[in-house]
Amino acid sequence: GAGQSMGSMPPGFGRPILLGGHNNSYFKNIKKYIVGDVITITTNYGVYYYRVYETKIAGRNDYNATHLEYQKEELILYTCYPFSTLRLTKQRYFVYAEKIAGPIVVNSLSEIPASASGTQDANNTQNTTNQ
Numbered sequence: 785g786a787g788q789s790m791g792s793m794p795p796g797f798g799r800p801i802l803l804g805g806h807n808n809s810y811f812k813n814i815k816k817y818i819v820g821d822v823i824t825i826t827t828n829y830g831v832y833y834y835r836v837y838e839t840k841i842a843g844r845n846d847y848n849a850t851h852l853e854y855q856k857e858e859l860i861l862y863t864c865y866p867f868s869t870l871r872l873t874k875q876r877y878f879v880y881a882e883k884i885a886g887p888i889v890v891n892s893l894s895e896i897p898a899s900a901s902g903t904q905d906a907n908n909t910q911n912t913t914n915q
Contacts, residue, residue, distance in 0.1 A: 791852045795832040796889035807863040817879045832886030834859040857883045
């Protein structure tokens with residue numbers, strides 16, 4: 785399934801949501817997203833809608849492409865590129881989408897509980913890190 789990157793947050797927390805997946809399974813249709821498409825994420829606490837505003841190809845070590853330093857909620861999907869390869873590649877394909885609707889869980893980082901600093905899988909269960 786898709787995996788959420790450490791350093792990103794779940795929907796509704798006002799920060800980037802960075803999800804990665806294999807381009808031959810869960811993210812095999814990622815290349816079909818175009819600017820203006822709406823992506824829906826359903827959680828056990830609400831439904832979220834994000835509108836695609838950009839797609840791009842970046843190097844696999846291009847940290848800036850992850851947008852994790854951004855202070856706003858947006859959805860970032862990524863997978864290996866080129867799409868036809870079944871091995872680790874030097875590039876990644878990114879889809880960026882701005883939040884257009886969905887409940888707010890917290891308004892600022894100071895409101896985020898320590899238990900929210902883990903990862904979330906595609907089944908909306910949270911895996912927290914041992915601290």
